[in-house]
Every structure is written in structure tokens, then in C-alpha cells.
Amino acid sequence: xxxxxxTPKFQVLKTGQSMTLxxxxxxxxxxxxxxRQDPGMGLRLIHYSVGAGITDQGExxxxxxxxxxxxxxxxxxxxxxxPSQTSVYFCASSYSRGVGYGYTFGSGTRxxxx
Amino acid sequence: xxxxTQPDIHITVSEGASLxxxxxxxxxxxxxxxxxxxxxxxxxxxxxKYFSGDTLVQGIKGFEAEFKRSQSSFNLRKPxxxxxxxxxxxxxxxxxxxxxADGLTFGKGTHLIIQP
Numbered sequence: 001x002x003x004x005x006x007t008p009k010f011q012v013l014k015t016g017q018s019m020t021l022x023x024x025x026x027x028x029x030x031x032x033x034x035x036r037q038d039p040g041m042g043l044r045l046i047h048y049s050v051g052a053g054i055t056d057q058g059e060x061x062x063x064x065x066x067x068x069x070x071x072x073x074x075x076x077x078x079x080x081x082x083p084s085q086t087s088v089y090f091c092a093s094s095y096s097r098g099v100g101y102g103y104t105f106g107s108g109t110r111x112x113x114x
Numbered sequence: 115x116x117x118x119t120q121p122d123i124h125i126t127v128s129e130g131a132s133l134x135x136x137x138x139x140x141x142x143x144x145x146x147x148x149x150x151x152x153x154x155x156x157x158x159x160x161x162x163k164y165f166s167g168d169t170l171v172q173g174i175k176g177f178e179a180e181f182k183r184s185q186s187s188f189n190l191r192k193p194x195x196x197x198x199x200x201x202x203x204x205x206x207x208x209x210x211x212x213x214x215a216d217g218l219t220f221g222k223g224t225h226l227i228i229q230p
Contacts, residue, residue, distance in 0.1 A: 042223055043206075043220040058217055
């Protein structure tokens, strides 16, 4: 089924460890983004990309890196995990830049940093 | 900077009753407005969106929302709820204007509980 695939679904990290959250879409969407969801906070934009080779920061980028080497993939890297990064992470994609096209969300990665 | 307020953290409605979820926004121009629904353990699904034109928009699953510019509101309604409507509902406004980023600003969500 076409859509946005996120892996892993669950992850526990120790403080200071690094990891990569994977996001892949098979809809040939130009725009991809990462959000984090915290209780009582809604979703906040971390990073986004408007096409292969182009990335930019969102509202809460600190502690996260991204790259976009292909149209399909948009991994999110935590270089040195901190307890404050415990959250649920969602990847979203869209046909093109601009919110008007509507977003397709993945099912999320629940990350716990201990 | 823009913001979205969903005043109700939790709402409990009896099955078959009508529903209205409130959303107020702050935005410097004509906004794009959205309602998303999130079922437990799932991602967000778009219910409906408003860009321009008719201020009453219809969405999926029998939901509708009305844009009221004078009240800066975009409330979500459904005439008769079903047990399967129990979920978290998010209102969002865009595009995100912080640093030229493209994205949505989300409210904190309203948790809908359906009583049998």
C-alpha cells in the first residue's frame, strides 16, 4: 500500500547513544517533514525537506540532523540522545511544498531515552 | 507567530449525540486550516481542510467544519457520533511562518470519549 513507512515503531535508548529514525514514502512526494508529539503539546516541526538535497530547520531542530539523498527517504538522526528527546516522532510527506496539498503521516516511532 | 488553541482537552459525548470541537487560531493572514484525527497508536489522518471559498467545509466520516473569520474559529462538528469516532483530534493552521519554514502549527489536541 502506498504511504509513509516509519521504522522502528518503538525504541529505547540510553542517554548519549545515537540512532537514526527511518522514513520512506512511495508516493513520489517532494516534501517531507519530521514532527515530534509530546503530551499536551500537539505536534511540533523538527526539520523538513522540499526535495532531494534540500533540507531546512523547523520549530525545534536542536539535537536532530536530517539529510535527503533520495526523493523516497528522509531519515532523522539523533547524535547524542537526551531524556528530553523522549517523544513520539511522526514523518509526514506531501506532493509539493506548501501546506495546501495535505500531508500523509506515518504511524510514528515511539522513542524513550533513559 | 501563529498559534492554535483547542480549549477542550477532553470531551465526552454519548453515542448518537452531536459533537462540536472548538478551535481558535491566531494568524497574520488568511490561513489554511485543517482538522486531523489520530486513533490510538496511529498516525494522523486528514479529516478536512479550508483554504478559501465556502466557509462550511465537508470532510470524511461525516464531519464538517465552519470557518468564521470574525471569531478566528474553525470548529469541527458531527451530527451523530459513533463509538469509532473516539480518538484524538487536532486542529492545525499553516503555513508555518517561523524562519520561512513550511509546515503546520498544531493545537494541543482534544481527546474525544464516546459513552455507550
